Structures are given as structure tokens and as C-alpha cells.
Amino acid sequence: MAQVERQKLISKGLIMKGCHVTVLNRYGIHNREKSAGVLWQGNFEGIDFMYASGHPYRESAFLRRNLLKVKGFVNEIRFIIGKSRKQELDAVLISTNEFYNVLVYSIIAAVCGVTSVLDNVEFWTAHRKKKSLLKRIDNYLYDYFAFRCVDRVLCISNFLMDLVKSKAASKPVLKVPAIVDFTKFAYQAEKEAYFLFCGSAAYTETIHFVINAYTLLRQTRFKLYLVTSGSDTEEASVRDAINNNQYKDSIHFFSRLPYQRLIQLYTSSSALLIPLRNNGQDKARFPHKIGEYCAAKGAIISTKYGEINYYFSDQVNALLSDAFDEKQFSDKMRIVVENPKLAQMLGLKSYKTGQMYFDHEVLGEKIFNFIKAHDSAMEFRSFEDSNVLSKQ
Template sequence: MSIIIFGDLFTFPDGNAATNRVYTYARGFAENAETTHVICFRNDFGVLSSGDNDGISFYHPFSQKSRSNYLLVRRWQKFEKFIQTYRILKSISKIEKIEAINIWTNLHTTLLFGWFLSRIFRARLIFECSEHPLNTFHNHTINRRIGLLKFKIESGLCDGVLCISKYLMDFYSTNGVADHKLLLVPSTVEPARFARKPESPLNYKYIGYFGSLSFERDNVDNLLKAFALIKDKHPEIRLVLGGFCNQTEKAQIDELISLLGISEKTAVIQYLSRKEIVQYIVHAEILVMVRSNNIESNASYPSKLTEYIAAGVPVISVNTGEISNYLKDGVDILLVEPENHEALASKIEFVIDNYADALEIAVKGQQLTKTVFNYSFQAKRMIDFINHL
């Protein structure tokens, strides 16, 4: 039996939060005796057509080295991607039965194609939902109705849905999706990745944040303002931000860093590989998770937070969404009011001044990566869910 992870919301083998979740799914399925294949359905140029990474077979059916100058050629290449994906699944099905297709997409064309593949290969179609389905349909009433119609059509095509939060479970249930088709799968992590202690990438103590570097969604400006309040009192500590940001976001970050007078003590690293991220996380003195307090935060769960607690390093997180459903302030994490840089600065100072106590809290948080946040534990639940559909 095999499970296909298929979609256009992730890159592979390196990538964003979705890529990390895909990794944990694939590793977990493999440890529970399910062969897993990852098919990245994006139109990315210059990537390997197929390969193996950490024992995970992956494919890029688009597989073009560069963008053609001719419109008809580009259209054909995109169409050929569908044919190549079918061939990949057909080849896999000759070796072992495809049990399920776990689909990651916001595009109706990709979902329809995934549904078509699931019917052809008699597999269950399992939709991954890590963000609010109406996230881009909140502008006005008509737009919301269009979003709901799209949601109902797409959810009707799926045999099951994996939701990252209870908020999303309730949304699906309220909008007519049967409870037996829903499974809550919180953020997952492979703790062994963060148990290793490679050489530190930096020769100074630092507070670390590693994730998307935006102001609107991730509220990184909150952390910059908090650090500015404590930098003089604790001159031995620096701030390191690592992750993706576009040119506009980078300009915003640089401008605020300059305005706050923290340029000499702040490093911004725009790209980190999976291996490099681990190095920076495990060697941080303190890890901070910030994000905005909005509907997107309420519906999702930050994957970087489970990676943070897996490192056994003191973690400070804003208390948004369902974080406090799993983690308790002063017990296994340190929580702070969102969008309040003064409160965040006070919490950072508390950790610095009471570091031994903060480490004890971190160790308790780390234990959760062996149970509720554990990739293999959740993979077994997903396999049982799929088998009972």
C-alpha cells in the first residue's frame, strides 16, 4: 500500500511551513509501514524531475529547466504536467496499490485533477486544510458567497479532510461536512531532527525567530520593537531573524531596524535550508514566535512553534488561536499577549533573568513532541482514519 502526497502549496525538498508538514507526514507514514511518494505539482523551473531525500521519493512532473519564450510551448508544458503526473501514479500503482491521495491545493483545477486521479486509481482523496478556506474571500458579501460555493463543491469531492485546528473542524462541520470525514491533526514535528547538536552557526548569544518575515501576517515588527526595549540592558544578546520575505517586506524590516537603532545587533537571513534552520534553532538562547491576532491565526496553527519546542530551548509565544489548547503559560511554554511589544519585552527579560527556570519549562514542552505533536503518532492516526473511511 502507498500514500501519495500531491499538491501545489509546497516545494520539495526545501521550502516553507507546508514543506515541513509534508516531510513529517511522509516520514510518519513510512515509519508506520506505508510507502509514501511526494508529487510537487507546481510550475517551478530548474528543479529535479525526481529524486530521494531522507528516504522520501519525490517528483516534479512540470520538470522544465527554463521558461519558454513561446506561449503555445508554455501552454503545452503545463498540460504535459498533467499527463506526466498520471504516468507517475500509474507506474506506482503497478508496484503497489495507491491507498490515498493527500491533496494540498487552493486551486480548483488541481483539486479536480486530484479527484480524477483518485477515481482512476480507486484511492481515497484526503484534503489537507491548514488555513481558513475563505481566507481570500472576506472582502464583501458576494465574494464570501462565491468562496462558500467553492468550498462546498471542493469539500464534496473529498473523501476526508485533515484539519490543523478545531476551529477548522467546526467550520467544516457547520457547513455540512460529516464528522466522520474530519480528523484533527495538529502541527507535527520529527523531534530527532532537533535532538542533534551541529556546530553553532554564530559565535554570539541570540534570540531567534525563524519563519515568514512579514509585518501583516507574522507581526515581526512586534519582535523588533520588543528587542529594542531590552537591547541596552542586555548587550550580550542579539536578534536573528531567518526566513522568506519579498523585497517590499525586506525594505519594511530594514527601515524599522534602522529607526529603532538596532542595526548592529540584528541579523536578517532571507534563506535557510532545512539543515541550516535546525542549526539556528537549536543554538538559540531564546526562541520567539510572533504572529498577528486575526482570523488566519485563529484558524491555523504555527508549525514553527512545534519545531521550537522540539529543540528544548526556552520558547516565548504570542497566545493566539489554539496554542493555549496544547501549551500552558509557565508550565511548558511562556505565553504573552499578541501585538503587545512591551509585554513581549518583559517576557524576554524574565527568561534572561530566570534562565534556569525557563529551561525547565522548555524541557516539559519538549515532551509534547513525543506525543500529541509527534509525527509518527499523528501518522498512525491518519492511517487509521483513512482505513475507516
């Protein structure tokens, strides 16, 4: 998951600055059949982690599952308070999709006298997915009040930064866009004749858009690789869309790949696809995969909406269509088919862009300095000036 990968890379960046980081999960979510052998506590790639419930798996029995949630919540509080009493805790970095969690963790941090930092990566009220009334209320509170509860805020986009500044002008805020470990992409590969899209199967509209844009090319020399995962129903929908397409033999579906295999597919592709829509959700977010696409030295094909405009320009370091339009997007894909040398040049330019703005070591140092800063008003101005990017 992109959110998990983001927290892992933020943690690694902080560790490189001499911090000790523990990733604390309240309760387990893993499936025993699909994820055998998961530990409840340990170290992964240098990062300590712990499931506070003492159990990494999601129990099917309702009573046991909810008792473990209570146990995890109690153990989380004990862990945080215990670390703070030993003076072994400087800050808590909150990564959650629920407002009530932000409120709870910020209160615990305040009681312990440590800095609370919210990692804000989505504008939830813009999501069009059907929700309950309680979920809609929680989304609204998260978008407009969560940043008021914490001491500092990390934002993934200018859209979210502007929202924080408009509602809480004195709140220290730092922009942390897509983040990637470039050392993982040292794998060198010859470019092959295929386009690749990677994203959640829940983005049904986007996946159908990609398939339709590919179909408009009316050729089979360049293949289309779809790397996606989701629920059984969501994945079935993607498979149906492929099977009903006249070019189904040229469209390949991949799911739940090991990360190293995904990197191999990234680095071998002729171009990497990430169409963004003209809506609040896509303008506020910054897909994690854009950083990975840069690290893979692939030509990025996207649309001119949201955060991507601060880092990429059409035919300079990417191919960008003016609108979320299948024909326009297909025309950008056709450039890759007809001019592979240009595509390779754009891939190298995107790599340099990624090194400049998305490298986890560079961002780790910025986050470290941001968390440790003392004068909120002064640091707010300096961090804003150094991290809000603009073509102008």
C-alpha cells in the same frame, strides 16, 4: 516552506508504517540560478518524487511555461490512473491552496476508486492580502466546499475541524497539528543570549511587532535573530526596519539558511518567538515552526490566540502574553533575560509537549489508520475523540 516540510514529514510517517509514498508535482517552480542541479525525478530522504512535466524549473518564456503545465497535468492523470490499474494506489493526499485543484484531484481519485484526503491547513478567506475577484472566489470555495469534495480531511487546527463538522457533520476528519522529526534536532548546544524569530518575510506586521517588542527591552546583551525569506521587496522591507532601529547592531538578519544551520540557531537560542494575532488567519492555522521550536528545547514565547492554547500554558511550558501587544510581549521576553533558568525549564517542558503531540512517527501512524479505516461514521467519532485536545 512549511507546507513542503509538512508533506515530507507526513510522507515519512506513512513510510514508517510500510507505505510507499510518491510526491507528485505538476510542474517545476525552482529558479535555475538559486537551485542548480534539481532533479525532475528521484528520491529524497526515502521519499520518491516526480515533477510530472519532466522539468523542475520555472521557465521564463510564457508559451513554454504553460505548455509544461499542460504536459504536467496530463502526466499526472496518467500516473495516477496507471498506478490504480496496477492496484498500486490506495489513496491520494491533496496538498494545494486552490479549490479547483481539490476538485480535479478528487474527481480523478473517485474515477480510479481510491480514497481522496485533503490536508487543510489555512482559512484562506481570512487572509487580508489584496486579491483578485477570481482568487477571492476560489478562496471562499476552498474554505467552505473543498472538504465536501474529498473522502477524508486532515485539519491542522480545531478551528478548521469545527468548520468541517458544522458544514459536513459525517465527514471523517483527523487533527494533524504541527509535525516535526525529532531525530533532526539531536544537536546539543549551549544556550546563547539571543531571541530568535523564524517566519516568512511576507508576515510584515509580525516582524515589525517582534522588532518593536525587542526594542522595548532597552538592552543589548540579548540579541535578536530574524530568520526570514521572501521576495526581494519583502526582504528589503525587513532590512530597512532593522537599519532604522536604534538597536540595529544587536539585530541580525538571516535568509535562506540550510536546514542544519537553522536547527543550530534554534537549539542555541535562549527563546523562540512566535506572536500570533487575534484574527481568523492565525486562529485557524498552526505554525509549523512551533513543532520545531519544541524539538529545539527552546522557551517558546507567543500569545494566547488560537491553537496554541490547546497545548501550552503560560509559565508551564511556554510564555504567553494575553494579547498581541508589544509591551506585554516584551515583558515575556524580559522574563528570559532576568531568569534564564526558568527559560531552560520551559524549553524542556515544551520538548516533552512536542514529543507527545507533534512527533511525525506518532502522527504518521494515526494518519495511516485514518486513511485505511472503512466505517466512516464510526471512525469519525473515534478519531475526533482521540485527537481533539483540550485543557479541560
